[in-house]
Amino acid sequence: MTITIVDYNVRDYSHDKYDVVFHSETIHTLVTHTPSMVDAWLSNLPRNSHTSNSLVGLDVEWLPNRQCNMDNPIAIIQLCINRECLVFQILRASFIPQSLVAFLENQGNTFVGVGIEQDVEKLLRDYSLRVANFLELRTLATQRLGEYVRGAGLKTLAAHVLGKDIEKPRRITMSRWDNFKLTPQQVQYACIDAFASFEIGRILYDSRV
Template structure:
């Protein structure tokens, strides 16, 4: 697998930018806990894609600190990706949820895609009151479009291989890491970005927007 990350090392605490490379794709990634930066990212996303005739597909994923008992930690990060642009919003450290994000997730003209996205949407609603208007599970879509019932039980790594023909590595040490940390590591940023980006890519290939 060909994957790398470049840290722009911006001189402020409100946000940072990274370029995550996966094979031939380059994903421009914003990591922030600042509502105004989320506003800017969402505004730019609408501006870029409003002239396109097809429904916008958005890759969606969330991460949280693993729990080893019955208590479930709050969602720590929300990842959104459209084409080569990814947002990693550190919900758990944000002073408030910007209305622009509420409206974006609640926009029924968009299609949000992910693996097991219904459970992610439930967590967002329970933890932050964020509703996802139009969620499509990529496992169900892949099973319908490709005719393989076993795909209903596939994970993201399996779908990436089946649909995109590429290998994705998901290190357990990153999966089980402290997603509630104020500063995410390069490995975490790369992992979180790729989950949302590859969800978008699979959704686009399977024509999730219909």
């Protein structure tokens, strides 16, 4: 697998910027806990007047629940459209911007991911955020590719649909997603998950019959 990450070393308390290179793709990534930066990212997304439905890769991460009675809240939300990725540290934010609320509730956006129903339920439970229109990638892949991918995870779907390998090291999966400063490895992991979800969704969505 070819994945590298470039840190722009932004000396700004409000955000960090990275270029995450995944095989031949470069994903421009904004990491922030600042509501105004989320506003700016959403307002700068390219608008295609000929497309009524925007596909969005969606994923979330939280501090692992290490006891059966724990239910840690979502720490970050990842959104990806084309080669633009937002990692919003919602747990660290002073408030949730209305622009994000409206974006998630927009019926014209279709959010895609693996296990997305559980993520959507947790967003509602933790932050009263409603995702109006979402699609499970495993369901879409099963319809398109067959029953053998019904229970597949993101790594397996990426191999079958994108022909690309994704590393998901447990030490990152189980890391402190509630940290104020995410490590480059965490940023890379979070970005790739959202980007791969978008790309898989785009290919499968476009190839529906």
